Amino acid sequence: MKSDRDEERKNKVGTGRPRSAFARIERVPPLQMFLYLGIVGITVLFLILLSAYIQTRLRSDLVSGLHPFPRFFSISTVVLLVSSYTLSQARRLYREDDMKNLARCLGATLLLGLIFAGLQVLGWLELKNQGVYFAGSGASASGSYVYLIPALHVLHLLGGVVFLIALFARTLHASRDSIRTLVFIRNPYRRQQLRLLSIYWHFIDGLWVVLFGVFLFLY
Secondary structure (H helix, E strand, O other), rough: OOOHHHHHHHOOOOOOOOOOHHHHOOOOOOHHHHHHHHHHHHHHHHHHHHHHHHHHHHHHHOOOOOOOOOHHHHHHHHHHHHHHHHHHHHHHHHOOOOHHHHHHHHHHHHHHHHHHHHHHHHHHHHHOOOOOOOOOHHOOOOHHHHHHHHHHHHHHHHHHHHHHHHHHHHHHHHHOOHHHHHHHHOOOOHHHHHHHHHHHHHHHHHHHHHHHHHHHHOO
């Protein structure tokens, strides 16, 4: 009798077979799917801008290394990598119900993100002092992209900062009371928020590393 039931389970459609790609997509939460679509759109946007920058730079008569690469861009890269590390600890702290350290972790990530944005502004001032301007033309037209691309990246980072501020405020509020901590930890929506924030922040981090590498090579 038991063997007959086992045989029936094996003969059911789809039993024991790996899920199709569409079935896996259907299981992705809507907010996470919107985030993935947004990441694809951002990636396409920056690929187009990078292609335009590379083409303009290679067509120009300027020699590579004519000006030193802004040191504040290099410092900001380190800061953003550190922020990505601090945020990577957040999910572990959440699983351990360590709300106080989770709040500190999110606060540190927020502070580092704002420092990164400030360092980018200092990098643009350094470009200006070198005689590289946004409204460049002719051979210096590629200088405009060194302003435009990082500026767009900072805008996308600030979008994550707004979300991070909201999550940090809720975490800090919940960490001050044991009941609120329990409600926060057991809320699956908070776990999803932390996951989405981590995915987006690490993406923005990796995107800047790629942009920085291209600028460093061609500047």
